[in-house]
Amino acid sequence: MHFADVILPLPLDGLFTYSIPTTLEEQVKFGVRVRVPFGRNKYHVGLVARTHDEEPQGYEVKDISLVLDTQPILLPEQYRLWSWIADYYMSPIGEVYKAALPSGLKAEDGYHPKTETFIRLTPPYRNEQALHIALDMLVRAPKQLKAFNEFLFLSEEGRSSLTKDELMNASHASADTISQLVRRGLLETYEVEVGRLNHGSEPHPENIKKLSAAQQEAYNQVLFSMLKKPVTLLHGVTSSGKTEIYIHLIQREIEQHHQVLYLLPEIALTVQMMDRLRRVFGSRLGIYHSKYSDAERVEIWQKQLSPCPYDVILGARSAVLLPFQRLGLIIVDEEHETSYKQQDPMPRYHARSVAIMLASLASSKPKVLLGTATPSMETYHNAQTGKYGLVELKARHQDIELPEIQVVDIQDLARRKMMNGPFSPLLLARVREALENGEQAILFQNRRGYAPMLECKQCGWVPRCQNCDVSLTYHRAMNQLTCHYCGATYAVPAECPACGSKNLWAKGYGTEKIETEIQDIFPEARIGRMDLDTTRSRNAYERLISDFATGRTNLLIGTQMISKGLDFDKVSVVGILNADTMLNQPDFRAYEHAFMMMAQVSGRAGRKGRRGLVILQTRQPQLPVIQQVVHNNYEGLYHDLLDERLAFRYPPFFRLVCVYLKHRNDQLVETAAQEMSARLRYWFTNRVLGPDKPTVARVKTLSIRKLVLKIEPQLNLADVRRCLLQAQQQMLQDKRYTSLQIYYDVDPL
Ligand code: ADP
Ligand code: ZN
Ligand code: ZN
Numbered sequence: 001m002h003f004a005d006v007i008l009p010l011p012l013d014g015l016f017t018y019s020i021p022t023t024l025e026e027q028v029k030f031g032v033r034v035r036v037p038f039g040r041n042k043y044h045v046g047l048v049a050r051t052h053d054e055e056p057q058g059y060e061v062k063d064i065s066l067v068l069d070t071q072p073i074l075l076p077e078q079y080r081l082w083s084w085i086a087d088y089y090m091s092p093i094g095e096v097y098k099a100a101l102p103s104g105l106k107a108e109d110g111y112h113p114k115t116e117t118f119i120r121l122t123p124p125y126r127n128e129q130a131l132h133i134a135l136d137m138l139v140r141a142p143k144q145l146k147a148f149n150e151f152l153f154l155s156e157e158g159r160s161s162l163t164k165d166e167l168m169n170a171s172h173a174s175a176d177t178i179s180q181l182v183r184r185g186l187l188e189t190y191e192v193e194v195g196r197l198n199h200g201s202e203p204h205p206e207n208i209k210k211l212s213a214a215q216q217e218a219y220n221q222v223l224f225s226m227l228k229k230p231v232t233l234l235h236g237v238t239s240s241g242k243t244e245i246y247i248h249l250i251q252r253e254i255e256q257h258h259q260v261l262y263l264l265p266e267i268a269l270t271v272q273m274m275d276r277l278r279r280v281f282g283s284r285l286g287i288y289h290s291k292y293s294d295a296e297r298v299e300i301w302q303k304q305l306s307p308c309p310y311d312v313i314l315g316a317r318s319a320v321l322l323p324f325q326r327l328g329l330i331i332v333d334e335e336h337e338t339s340y341k342q343q344d345p346m347p348r349y350h351a352r353s354v355a356i357m358l359a360s361l362a363s364s365k366p367k368v369l370l371g372t373a374t375p376s377m378e379t380y381h382n383a384q385t386g387k388y389g390l391v392e393l394k395a396r397h398q399d400i401e402l403p404e405i406q407v408v409d410i411q412d413l414a415r416r417k418m419m420n421g422p423f424s425p426l427l428l429a430r431v432r433e434a435l436e437n438g439e440q441a442i443l444f445q446n447r448r449g450y451a452p453m454l455e456c457k458q459c460g461w462v463p464r465c466q467n468c469d470v471s472l473t474y475h476r477a478m479n480q481l482t483c484h485y486c487g488a489t490y491a492v493p494a495e496c497p498a499c500g501s502k503n504l505w506a507k508g509y510g511t512e513k514i515e516t517e518i519q520d521i522f523p524e525a526r527i528g529r530m531d532l533d534t535t536r537s538r539n540a541y542e543r544l545i546s547d548f549a550t551g552r553t554n555l556l557i558g559t560q561m562i563s564k565g566l567d568f569d570k571v572s573v574v575g576i577l578n579a580d581t582m583l584n585q586p587d588f589r590a591y592e593h594a595f596m597m598m599a600q601v602s603g604r605a606g607r608k609g610r611r612g613l614v615i616l617q618t619r620q621p622q623l624p625v626i627q628q629v630v631h632n633n634y635e636g637l638y639h640d641l642l643d644e645r646l647a648f649r650y651p652p653f654f655r656l657v658c659v660y661l662k663h664r665n666d667q668l669v670e671t672a673a674q675e676m677s678a679r680l681r682y683w684f685t686n687r688v689l690g691p692d693k694p695t696v697a698r699v700k701t702l703s704i705r706k707l708v709l710k711i712e713p714q715l716n717l718a719d720v721r722r723c724l725l726q727a728q729q730q731m732l733q734d735k736r737y738t739s740l741q742i743y744y745d746v747d748p749l
Contacts, residue, residue, distance in 0.1 A: 031072025258328025
């Protein structure tokens with residue numbers, strides 16, 4: 001083999017061919033990292049995808065300059081999965097490589113093994129006689145003598161190795177004192193590589209809970225379904241014990257010497273689930289998500305390749321891209337969650353789809369289990385048509401009733417001047433009752449910050465982002481205006497720049513304002529607030545949860561972050577402050593998503609013992625979807641939406657591909673979008689919609705246009721992709737469009 005095709009971490013299509021110098025012939029093989037020259041004086045760390053003897057024509061091939069690994073860090077199955085992702089989501093494979101590999105593996109010197117400093121006697125002093133001399137030598141240096149004696153004492157106690165830190169702690173010596181002993185030639189230090197991974201405790205399978213009769217039945221059904229179908233949906237109401245069933249299934253796989261991948265949509269959730277799984281699986285469990293340090297992720301990656309990988313990996317989206325050697329089961333919990341889809345940057349993949357593809361590519365032939373109380377339309381449709389197996393669990397564990405949901409018409413109350421800010425009298429009464437009874441309440445508002453905008457009362461002026469086409473969110477605690485699209489922050493103006501009025505008011509409600517106003521009403525309430533702003537650090541989320549779980553706080557306010565999977569005992573009331581912001585989204589999935597959100601938030605009410613209460617505030621109580629939430633009528637929602645989806649050619653009947661065009665110049669991007677649209681219509685005729693301006697038509701100074709392609713399932717997606725890429729290439733040949741960005745979102749959410 002004289003040539004290697006290499007994946008480079010670049011947003012360019014395809015692989016790059018390099019020649020293999022004779023000296024490296026032995027070392028260059030599939031899956032190892034190599035350093036290669038690129039452009040002028042530039043080097044990249046790439047991954048070898050293929051070696052061959054086909055000399056590339058038409059350009060001068062450069063040599064691989066260095067091989068970084070002796071063993072492959074990528075498995076052949078992973079590479080096939082990467083290629084599928086690149087193809088299906090129309091993203092360069094270099095972008096998949098960037099998304100999959102922890103940064104420490106992408107840079108040559110990015111990863112440093114963690115080491116610890118140990119301490120021992122130097123060779124001349126490793127005998128009795130020399131030690132006596134040493135002790136004499138130290139008589140005038142009492143601190144050193146004390147430290148040295150302590151060292152000898154600990155060594156005699158049978159300690160075969162001692163770290164510098166341990167010695168310092170035991171002898172109360174300073175680092176300086178130890179260094180002096182080293183300089184005297186009595187002691188020497190040496191470095192030992194230690195893992196960063198917390199290895200946890202022994203597994204305790206005896207902690208697995210016995211399944212109830214209904215759960216056992218569902219468990220058996222899942223096993224039978226998995227005999228026939230590659231994918232099974234476990235549709236169980238909140239708190240029915242789906243997680244307990246997963247735990248039994250995982251244990252079964254472990255006993256068969258298989259690995260399990262357990263995906264959760266958000267990092268926040270993995271924290272809770274981690275404790276639950278650790279109690280049973282101990283050190284067999286590895287955790288993988290982006291809040292872990294890069295070095296830790298490198299170690300997990302390497303452990304997955306080692307002879308003793310983790311039996312169970314619990315992780316968020318990107319864990320689906322880890323190496324697995326003998327995968328038996330993939331669990332996609334809360335499969336309906338939109339955060340399974342990566343939005344930005346590329347590849348815009350859906351972890352559920354990738355998991356299903358991973359299962360079909362893996363030689364160990366793992367099964368996929370999707371779990372949720374509110375399935376996505378796509379998944380439920382697949383289950384209804386028999387493509388997926390379906391197992392249902394209709395009762396909550398111990399038959400605790402689902403919460404009672406009371407709808408409150410806030411438009412009517414507002415007209416009668418009965419609203420107290422965003423709170424209806426009923427909501428306030430129930431929250432007061434809960435707090436007085438020593439119970440807890442949750443308030444849900446799907447907007448963070450203090451207020452979605454500031455507005456001049458005089459002339460209606462609203463501060464907007466300079467880079468994006470949106471109004472700025474007012475954050476009062478930080479006293480600034482923030483753009484939630486580009487992150488830019490601005491000072492709060494003292495007066496309106498348009499008319500000079502000082503009368504600026506914060507319009508609408510974010511979680512921060514809800515917190516302030518409810519605290520005014522209930523000064524004694526102990527409030528926790530959970531949103532993106534309060535959970536930026538790795539531990540903040542855990543603290544908010546544990547404060548609420550232990551009762552240190554009794555009123556929790558939050559965005560959709562609080563909607564899932566959290567298991568609290570004393571929540572008697574959940575308030576959904578404004579359902580309309582969710583229902584009125586200009587998006588064909590608005591009702592589907594609103595239903596899910598409300599059903600999940602409601603699920604937080606009334607666990608253990610008593611029936612909970614949900615107060616659902618809306619201006620549109622007559623909407624069928626509201627009644628469907630009230631009666632937990634998922635089937636009803638599904639059938640309503642299904643008719644609509646068919647009529648208007650949406651998923652699950654049609655596949656969507658969004659084409660985005662971006663450029664600084666709004667005029668130019670409009671022209672380009674028109675042209676792209678015309679080109680696509682040549683093949684796809686009326687399947688092309690747009691171009692349109694998206695809701696936010698300018699982000700980070702780039703103007704955006706969007707085309708939507710609605711494709712019937714019979715059409716071969718590979719052909720569709722080819723047409724799209726051809727149109728794109730033709731466009732980009734035009735000199736006007738050299739800096740035009742075109743990208744795709746396949747199966748957008
Ligand atoms: P889901 O995942 O469907 O929301 P969980 O598995 O979290 O439901 O169960 C809800 C609560 O009921 C949890 O606290 C869980 O420990 C408890 N539970 C469920 N099934 C059992 C069981 N068979 N034995 C004991 N406790 C159970
Ligand atoms: Zn004004
Ligand atoms: Zn912005």
